[in-house]
Amino acid sequence: MYVAVKGGERAIENAHAWLAEERRGNTDIAELSIAQIREQLSLAVNRVMAEGSLYDPDLAALAIKQARGDLIEAIFLIRAYRTTLPRFGASEPIDTGIMACDRRISATFKDLPGGQVLGPTFDYTHRLLDFKLAADGEVPKAPSRDAETGTVPHVTEFLNREGLIEEAPYDDAPPPDLTREPLEMPSTRALRLQALTRADEGFTLGLAYSTQRGYGRNHAFVGELRIGSVPVEIDIPELGFPVEIGEVILTECETVNQFTGSKTEPPQFTRGYGLVFGQTERKAISMALVDRALRWEELGEDNVGAPAQDAEFVLYHADNIQATGFLEHIKLPHYVDFQSELELVRKLRREAGAQQLQEAAE
């Protein structure tokens, strides 16, 4: 006797209850607070804000807690929340030239106006597990000095003065909004950058790395990498002037790429650009490399068929929320399709078998 499987609803409820219990873990251990995640796992928070396209450290920390530390799941929570938010307006373009930099380095010039500031970086740490942290995470206060005020000029401006780097074409048109218009090809650079800034860090890193290993090589130097806070201004129509509504921390990477010229462009340095929410420099550098690779057409370069040059390939596969959803959907039942494939394979095998028999008989 066969009894159909029922009770999907109860199964789901119970699964949710179990999930909540697992998220909390052993109750003998103190619960994590949102503030702890925000302050002590801040790079995870930054990644969730960047790929979630929502600048809110507390919500990102909440999402990380709810997602049990699964950052893609946390990004998904933020995206789904973000999409329901009303839009009050768009900010004025931010000016990274007035960034209050925590970190600012150039790989192309040893010294430059504004100086090299290492900032809070892992770069020169020795990657040795610090067993002291296991017992006691308290640290002495780091030395400090007064912040420098004023603008910090961009390295690429120095090159630009000499005409050694391509002009960044000035474009005042409002950029398209990836979250409000369907992605259509061919894409503008503004749209590509918008997609890349929220693209999966791992995917972007892999693509960028592939260009370094020869799949669309574009000889990138980090002209400048800066991390710090910039004011966000919004224009209030009733007032007639923009008002500062807050600050965001950003990572900006400008690459300077070797370029020997093409049919349409003279020899000069070219640009790749990365701009990402939070302290997210691996992502920002990757973004700049991929941006540069995608610019082959406007620079009159050859398409060597490298994945990072292929805007359709990159943009349609860079979003981890789309990718993870579709990938994981193959867990859903496919009985019906599988059944129709079963029938087909059985039929083809029957016929192939009959044919073999007949050939053997002949």
Added chain:
Amino acid sequence: MTEYNFAYLDEQTKRMIRRAILKGLAIPGYQVPFASREMPMPYGWGTGGVQVSAAVLTPSDTFKVIDQGADDTTNAVSIRTFFQRTAGVATTTATSDATVIQTRHRIPEEPLHEGQILVYQVPIPEPLRFLEPRESETRKMHSLEEYGLMHVKLYEDIIRHGHIATSYAYPVKVEGRYVMDPSPIPKFDNPKLRDMAAIQLFGAGREQRIYALPPYTQVVSLDFEDHPFEASKADHPCGMCGATDSYLDELIIDDIGGRMFVCSDTDYCEVRQAAGHKGKDAA
């Protein structure tokens, strides 16, 4: 729930989706790009269908959700619960009582009637996708009605296997114009697409496409004169209700190769059983 609008989406978004639906109905089989939103369920799990349902549902609707033909598969339960919570609409498992039916991979066995809307969840809306991965190319092929590649693929199947080796998501031509992916329904369901009294709407969330078939649309499964389309299914009656005309799930019932076949459309099977029909495996 008060934090969200009726049926979750804000009215602005619904208007945008309705415009895409209307355009789709005006050009049957044409894939209309739309600005798909991030939904609180994953892409690939019915976000396109959910957005279309959200855009067409009204408070007086009666909603049914099936996955693999069944109302009680977990994802169908999850989507039904979502609309119960966000729209408060009445729900049903009875095909004939529903005004909006969201489905994944099946068309109900019972013929639909005028006034009903069938919403399909679509993973890959582009029927040419696996022949040409580039969206920019496939859009061109549709606009030029360049479907040779598809016929070559089907023809190659026949040469290699003696049959068209596509058993689900079998491509159709709509009103003699657009080649369309009917979503991954088994080809057994393809004939039901044609001349259906209900409105058929197809939503692909991740791929940001909506397309539609207005009632009584001509829909033809692609084939060749000497290899006509054939709607196939397992050659058995339903073990529970004895139906011989329904699409069947194959179940493995022991570890020595025992199997039985049951209607994949659970409502159809239950209605038949209630009416006294009995299959050989029924108690």
